[in-house]
Amino acid sequence: MPGEDVDDTFKILIATDIHLGYGEKDAIRGNDSLVAFEEILDNGKKHDVDFILLGGDLFHENKPSRKILHGCLALLRKYCMGDKPIQYEFLSDQSVDFSHCQFPILNHEDQNLNVATPVLSIHGNHDDPTGQGNLCALDLLHTAGFVNYFGKTTSLEKIEISPLLLQKGSTKMALYGLGSIRDERLHRMFLHKNVSMLRPKEDKDDWFNMFVIHQNRAKHGATNYIPEQFLDDFLDLVIWGHEHECRIDPEWNGIQNFYVSQPGSSIATSLSEGETAKKHIGLLQVKGKDFKMTKIPLETVRHLYGSI
Template structure:
């Protein structure tokens, strides 16, 4: 890697590199709640003191897809404090900004807005935590972009072909082509690379005179056959790749021998899981670029909470512990206390002296108790360190090491995967668990109409994006499509023939992955549209309830009012034992709203709404009820999985996923 002699040269770019800041992580924790905000301020402070040209973020600025008001407010406060000012921006943009920011209502870089005074521009792609969702495909970064505090780029709106158009920057005689690609499901992006559906566009003039910088947010390490992006998939004309999503700090650029470009992995700026990769010291980078040469300067983060981790194998200490000794448990506990005290001493010595650095460290001792040993009470052990560590409840983690045996990938113990603590750094992929569950389940609960891939995507939307209608709409959508298929085939109303046709249809859909992806996208779009519709109904019903309350407040009697299904205060709820009100027959006319009228229930009720298929396609149900009954019964195994496995949903909801 080339070096730069004069870092303050007027032709040299200075770029602050950071990724995976995860604002809002554990914000409700009384000890660790402010960690992400403190470190974010430190990152911006480094940018201001080093007078960088701009900040480049590699995704996951926010930890939650829908960050809280506190998190958004703290982020806006920091950006206004550090990024706005009178210092002039020293570089210009040469590319067509209407192409670079085509999805924005303000398709230009923020520092060129005459209504704003930006001193340090920020360019950021989205990650898998803060990716666009909902009917309008918006994310938290779009809010910051609309406010003029950040430039969101690298967003792809097509699922068939991705054209990555660079933002062309020039400072003096140095020109940078900045490429970005926000987070996309790894398996989908892997397939698109294989099918040559990803193209990185190059400048038309003097394409060899540009320094090509690419920022990406995907799995770099291999989690499965196609659940990552190999470096060799990327074009060899790139000079430097900034790789987000991976939390282990490997910020020093390493060269890919095959493609000859360099890869820098900044890692996260906050510990989000008690895993070995998170124990590596956290850094951000100050990238200097002049011409086509570069230099990466590491900057240690001083406000990150210290984290120490150690593994202990009890079987390796036979001289200290005898499993047959009745007091062996007390001996093991004393041994673990010594280890924890040693780590606490190391953490105290490693403190950097920054007054903003949290005092209580994170401590993790993993104890392998294989060989006939028994674990002691972790809860009782943790009581001794309540005031000394930031994670007293999970200081100790007991596990038993097992020899790795060659086995089929399908031999997956679903229950163990779900119950394994997320703090061990395991990345749980919801769709994979759903697929493995149905493939290894008993025959009576296996899917015979729906597809595992579709259900996996729907459950993932439900878990990650809180799309509560995703599973229901996926079931409806695939049911409708099967109904249309059976009608076109003119299938007789005999269960055996129906089963055979459904099986053939399902197998054909599984082979056509692109068509199945389109089905899932359509179903998710319908779910998001229904959620938006619900929000409108809730707002309307709330207004009606307020009006109704106001009328009653004037002393008017409601005896003469027409019967409604309002559930506002003072009205009949229409529910319960006997006839508690004359409106009992209209109870439930709005699934989530409160107070929709009887007239609304006839048009907007989702509880009793029939499957929304064109009337000409519904004739299959006329005179052939057995077909409909058979299809509905085949959906029950899927719904049983979703409705009965509350522990699975709770486990997914609480896991820390990269």
């Protein structure tokens, strides 16, 4: 449990698989995803977090409707813009971290924007980059200055994951992100040692290393998933998106010596047993190399019952 010294403690709201736009044409459930998203952003504001971290599939479709895109932008503007001071420093090279973006800069460091609660997000398999320009909806949100989109890779042969380096007081955080890639391809790249995670050059052991990923965690075939053992053992915490079952309480991997937190989806998108569990988001506190994950139940989510 990190101490109460707020000057040295990161407070981060963790959520994933919000699936904005799921069932939007349904007369009853059409706005459920937007309602859940508003509850998430409201929690970020109430808990006065340093930033919100999203683990992919913010949108249910690669090309969200104008209604959903408008609703998303309106909520981000309502809850995340403002003149609240940012309490942490960004230390790494933004031109490298956001090289895939037309504006390679964090929104809260852009002098043209007033951002109170930054949102950082990777893409998922539903809202991944495609087509001309290899763009996705998150590219639009980043260009508009509402979301900081990271973890995008364009190489099909070799991936180098460079961390976002953040510091709050004496606490240093290296935040790694990798947007969704077809599991078979990424599995093969890991086997061939073509995925590497770059580490800070100085004081490597002083950093809290966190990785957000959006892939199959459960085994669906010989190569249709990413084993936890593929990930580097210097990591402290892995935030695992894509899997919809809520297993947000950190689980210890005794082989790799890191914890894995699987927040699960924010709304139910299928009639499966994993979707019947109560939906949660997480309030992550990090001080030094210590962390605590406090799960927050989502109260507006329509519950899916496993049996009648």
